[in-house]
Amino acid sequence: MSVQLLVDFGSTYTKLTAVDLEAEKLIGTSRAMTTIRTDVNEGFQVALEKLRKAHPEMGEIDAVSACSSAAGGLKMAAIGLVEELTAEAAKRACLGAGALVEHVFSHHLGKKEIKTLKQADIDIILLAGGTDGGNKECILHNAKQLAEAGLDVPIIVAGNKDAADEVAQIFQKTDIEHYIVDNVMPKLQKLHVEPAKDVIRQIFITKIIEGKGIKQAEEKIGEFIMPTPEAVLQAAELLSKGYEEMEGYGDLVVLDIGGATTDVHTIGEGVPKRAEVILKGLQEPFAKRTVEGDLGVRHSANALLSLVSPYEFRQYYENGEQEADEDYIEKSVKKRHEEIGYLPDTDEEREFDHALARICTDYSMSRHVGQVEVVYTPLGNMYYQTGKDLTDIQYVIGTGGILINAEDPKGILHEVEHKSSKKLELRPTDCDFLIDEQYIMHAMGLLAQKHPRLALKLMKRHLV
Amino acid sequence: MHTVVIGVIGADVHAVGNKIIEHVLTEKGFDVVNIGVLSSQEDFINAAIETDAEAILVSSLYGHGEMDCKYFKENCVEAGLSHVKLYVGGNIVVGKQDFKEVEQRFKKMGFDRVYPPGADIEQAAEDLKGDLSK
Numbered sequence: 001m002s003v004q005l006l007v008d009f010g011s012t013y014t015k016l017t018a019v020d021l022e023a024e025k026l027i028g029t030s031r032a033m034t035t036i037r038t039d040v041n042e043g044f045q046v047a048l049e050k051l052r053k054a055h056p057e058m059g060e061i062d063a064v065s066a067c068s069s070a071a072g073g074l075k076m077a078a079i080g081l082v083e084e085l086t087a088e089a090a091k092r093a094c095l096g097a098g099a100l101v102e103h104v105f106s107h108h109l110g111k112k113e114i115k116t117l118k119q120a121d122i123d124i125i126l127l128a129g130g131t132d133g134g135n136k137e138c139i140l141h142n143a144k145q146l147a148e149a150g151l152d153v154p155i156i157v158a159g160n161k162d163a164a165d166e167v168a169q170i171f172q173k174t175d176i177e178h179y180i181v182d183n184v185m186p187k188l189q190k191l192h193v194e195p196a197k198d199v200i201r202q203i204f205i206t207k208i209i210e211g212k213g214i215k216q217a218e219e220k221i222g223e224f225i226m227p228t229p230e231a232v233l234q235a236a237e238l239l240s241k242g243y244e245e246m247e248g249y250g251d252l253v254v255l256d257i258g259g260a261t262t263d264v265h266t267i268g269e270g271v272p273k274r275a276e277v278i279l280k281g282l283q284e285p286f287a288k289r290t291v292e293g294d295l296g297v298r299h300s301a302n303a304l305l306s307l308v309s310p311y312e313f314r315q316y317y318e319n320g321e322q323e324a325d326e327d328y329i330e331k332s333v334k335k336r337h338e339e340i341g342y343l344p345d346t347d348e349e350r351e352f353d354h355a356l357a358r359i360c361t362d363y364s365m366s367r368h369v370g371q372v373e374v375v376y377t378p379l380g381n382m383y384y385q386t387g388k389d390l391t392d393i394q395y396v397i398g399t400g401g402i403l404i405n406a407e408d409p410k411g412i413l414h415e416v417e418h419k420s421s422k423k424l425e426l427r428p429t430d431c432d433f434l435i436d437e438q439y440i441m442h443a444m445g446l447l448a449q450k451h452p453r454l455a456l457k458l459m460k461r462h463l464v
Numbered sequence: 465m466h467t468v469v470i471g472v473i474g475a476d477v478h479a480v481g482n483k484i485i486e487h488v489l490t491e492k493g494f495d496v497v498n499i500g501v502l503s504s505q506e507d508f509i510n511a512a513i514e515t516d517a518e519a520i521l522v523s524s525l526y527g528h529g530e531m532d533c534k535y536f537k538e539n540c541v542e543a544g545l546s547h548v549k550l551y552v553g554g555n556i557v558v559g560k561q562d563f564k565e566v567e568q569r570f571k572k573m574g575f576d577r578v579y580p581p582g583a584d585i586e587q588a589a590e591d592l593k594g595d596l597s598k
Contacts, residue, residue, distance in 0.1 A: 082510045133467065133495065134515035188497050188511050278477070278502050375502060377475040378526050384502060 001059040003027065004451075006443035007044065007066035007221060008228050009034055009214050011073065012259060012340060014043040016051050017443035018058060024454055026462060028055045029438055033341075036070050040217045064221040065446045068214050069098075069228035074204055075122045077103040080159075080184075081129040081138045088282050089185040090128040090158065093193035095289045097200035098230030099124070100261070108138060109145045118149060123208045124200060125153055127167075130160030132186045143167040147174045154203050158184045158196040179203075191283040201226050229289060231445030232256060232399070233265050237287045238444070239397075239459050240267035243452045249460075252395040253428065254441065255361060255416065257402050259298030259340050262360040264368040265289045270388025270426075277372060281386040288388065290368045295360040297353060297402050302337040304359055305330065316358040317351060318411065324352070354412060357402045361415035370426045389426040391418070396428060397463055399436035409435045434463040466596045469511045470521040471499035474532035478525040481554065485523065485585055492589045505536050509543045518596050519549035521588075522575075529556030530569070537574020549595050551588065553579030 002021040007014065014034045018027035032046035052058060076099040080087030087106040094101045102122055105113050117125070127146065129139035139159040146155060147170050154177040157167050164180050171178040182195040205224050209215045218224060225231070232254060242248030251268030266288050272279055294303035308316075310326040317324065332352050336342055344350045370387025396416050403409040410433040418427045440462055448455035468489060472482050479501050486498045497515050499507050508520050520540070524532060533552060540548055552575045557566050563580045570578040577591055 082513050085510055085514050129514075131497075131515045133465075134517075135513060136516070185514070188499070188515055278500075280502070280507075375475045377477060379477060382475070382477060382502065 003059055003061045004447065005061045005064040005221075006446045007064060008231075008442050009040060009066060009068040009070040009217070010228065011070050014040070014047050015439065015443075016044075016047045017438075017440050018051060018055065018061075019443075019447060019454070019458065021062075021451065021454065024457060026438065026440065026458055027058050029440065030054065034070050036214070040070070040214050044217055044221065065449065066217070066221055066224050067226050067228045067231040067442055067446055068209055068224060070214055072100070072121070073229070074099040074124070074200075074208060074227045075102050075120075076100070076200070077105070077117060077120065077122050077125045079105045079109065079125065079127045079129070079142055081135055082106060085189070085282060086128040086130065086159065086185050089191055089193065090126045090196075092191065092285055092288070093158065093184050093196040094126055094200065095291060096193055096230075096233065096285055096287065097197040097204075098227030098233065098289075099200065100291055100293065109142045114145055114149045117151060122153060124203055125151070125155045126184075126196060126200070127155055127157050128159040128184045130163065130183075131188055132161045132183050134160055136160050136163040136166075139163050140166055140170070143170045147171055147176060150174065151176065154178065154207065156181060156196055156199050156203075158182065161186070185282070189282050191285055193285060201230070225446055225449060228442050229256075229263055229291070231442040232263070233287055233289050233445070234448055235441045235445035235455065235459065236265045236267050236397070238448050238452055238456055239463075243456050246453060246456055248456070250394045251390075251392065252397060253390065253393055253416065254397045254399060255364065255403075255413065256441075257357050257360045257398075257400040258296055259401075260293070260296045260300050262292045262295040262364040263289060264364050266368065266388055266390060266393070268388065268390070268393065270370060270390060272385050273389055273391060274383075276381065277383040277385045280384045284388050288368075290364070292360070292364045292367060295364050297356045297360060298336045298340040298342065300337075301333045301356060304356065305333055307363060308359060313355065313359070316355040316362070318354065350407075353402060354406055357406065357412045358415045361412055365416045365427060366422060366425060371424050372426060373424065385426070387426070391426050391429050393428040393431050395434055396431050397434045397436060397441075399439065399441045401439075403435060404437060404439055436463055438462045465493065465495045466519070466592070467495040467497060467515050467517045468519045468521060468592065469497045469499060469508055469515065469517045470523070471503040471508055471511075472501040472523045472525070473503055473505070473508070474524060474526070474528055475502065476524055476526040476528070476532075477501045478523075481525060482523055485521065488585045489589055489592075492593070494589070494592070505532075505539050509539060509545060512545055512548055513543060517548060519551060519592060522550070522552045524552070524554045524556050527555055527558045529554060530558070533570070533573060533575070540574075549577075549592070550575045551577045551579070551592070553583055553588065555581050
C-alpha cells in the first residue's frame with residue numbers, strides 16, 4: 001500500500017483525504033476544526049487520528065501535499081487602466097489563481113485608493129494597465145503612487161511591457177518586493193493570465209502561508225501547493241479535458257457553496273452557439289472562476305438579506321409558500337452569521353438552509369454566466385453576447401458542505417438552469433447533476449499534480 | 465508606429481469594409497486595433513485608452529451613423545482623449561444628401577476628417593499619416 005495524504009487547511013475545517021496509489025482507490029476522508037490560532041498541526045493531528053481510527057488498515061503515509069484557504073484565504077487587490085479591460089483582466093488572473101479579490105481599481109490611483117489599500121488586509125497586489133505598446137503613463141503613475149505609499153505587500157506587475165523596465169526602476173528604489181511578468185492583456189481583449197497566476201501561486205507558497213501561521217505545518221506534512229480554490233479549478237479542468245486516452249466529461253460547471261463565499265467554476269470556451277450572436281468584451285478564460293463574497297450560507301448569510309426581499313426569499317423554499325415571515329428570516333440568518341459552525345437540527349432549519357443554498361446557487365450563476373442583449377438592426381435582430389454561453393453544458397457538479405449534506409442536493413442545483421424570468425442569461429438548459437459526495441474535489445486537484453490519471457479515475461468514480 | 469482604433473459603430477454589422485480597412489492600414493505600417501462590428505462609442509474609447517491610440521476611425525454603412533456618432537467627441541474629451549484624431553466614413557447619413565453639408569455637420573460634431581461613400585481608403589491612410597506626423 002502506498003498512501004498519499006491530501007490536506008486542505010480550510011477556514012473552518014482541516015480536511016484530510018487518503019488515497020491508496022497502488023490499489024488506485026480512495027481510502028477515506030476525515031476532518032477536524034482548523035486550529036489556526038494556536039498551532040495548525042493540532043487540528044491536523046486530530047483529523048489524522050480520526051482517519052486512522054476509521055481506517056486501521058491504512059499503512060504508513062508516503063507523501064502528503066496540502067492546499068489552504070485558512071485565515072481568510074489569499075486576498076488580493078487588482079489594479080488596471082480601463083475597468084472593463086485591464087482591470088478586469090487583472091481581476092480574472094487573481095480569481096484564476098484562487099484568490100479573493102478584495103479591491104479592484106481602474107485608471108489613476110489617488111490618495112483615497114492608496115489609503116484603502118493601506119488599510120486593507122491584502123496579501124498581494126496585481127498591477128496591470130495598457131496593452132503591450134499601449135498606454136504607459138497610467139501604470140507608471142500607479143507604480144509611483146504604490147512606491148510612495150510604502151506598502152508592505154508584494155506587487156506583481158503585469159501591464160504594458162514597454163513600461164516594465166521603468167516600473168521595475170520605480171520599485172527598485174524602494175524595498176517593495178516586486179515581480180515583473182507578462183501583460184495580462186497584451187492585445188486588446190486578449191487575456192494572458194498564466195504567467196501572473198504562476199507568480200501568485202509562488203508567492204502564496206513561499207510567503208503567505210507563513211504569514212498566516214500555516215507554514216509550521218509544512219515540516220510535518222510536506223509541501224503546500226496552492227490555494228484551495230485553485231485546486232478545485234484544476235480538478236475541474238482535468239475532469240473536463242480528460243487525460244491521455246481517458247476521456248473527460250467535456251464542458252462543465254462546478255458550484256462550491258461555502259459558508260462565506262460561493263465559487264462558480266466553468267470549464268469550456270462558452271462561445272456563441274448561433275450565427276446571429278456576436279461575442280463582445282474581454283476574452284473569457286477557458287477555466288473560469290468567479291467568487292461571490294456576499295453569497296454564503298453562514299458567515300455571509302446576512303448579506304443575502306440585502307439581495308432578496310422576504311417575498312423573494314419564500315420563493316426559494318422547496319414547496320413555494322412557507323410561513324417564513326420577515327422576522328423569522330432575519331433571526332435565522334443572524335444565527336447563521338454569528339455561529340458559523342451551526343448545524344441545523346430540525347426540518348424547518350434544514351429547509352431554511354436549503355433555501356439559502358438555492359439563493360446562492362441562483363445568484364452566483366446569474367453573475368457568472370454570459371448574457372445576450374438584443375440589437376435591432378436593419379438586417380433583423382442581432383445579439384451581443386458578453387461572457388460565456390453555458391446553454392450546452394453537460395455536467396453541473398456540486399460541492400461544499402451544504403450541498404453534500406443536503407437530502408436533495410440536485411434539487412438545489414436545479415437553480416442553475418435556464419429560467420423564464422432570466423431569459424437573457426445563457427444558463428445551462430439540459431444538464432446532468434453530480435455531487436461531490438466524498439468532498440474530494442480539492443484533494444483531486446492536489447493529487448492531479450503528480451497522478452492525474454488516478455485523480456481523474458477517482459473523480460469519475462466518486463462524483464455521483 | 466502609429467496605433468489606430470478602427471471599428472463599425474452602432475447596430476451595424478457590415479464586416480467586409482472593416483476588414484479591408486484593417487488590411488490596408490496594416491500594410492501601410494499602422495498598428496491597427498480592430499474592435500469589429502456592433503461597437504459602441506464606449507468600446508472605441510476604451511480601446512483607444514488601453515492601446516494609447518492616436519486616432520479613431522469610425523465606419524458606418526447602414527445610415528444611422530449620425531445618431532451613433534452624437535457626442536462622440538465630447539465623450540472622448542471626457543475620457544481624456546481630446547488629442548486623439550477622429551475620422552468617420554461610409555454611408556453615414558440617412559438617404560442621399562449633399563456630401564459637403566454632411567461633412568460640415570460631422571466636422572461640427574468634432575470629427576477631423578469625414579469620408580463619403582466609396583472613398584478610397586488609401587487616401588485616408590495618406591491623410592492619417594499626414595495628420596499624425598504634425
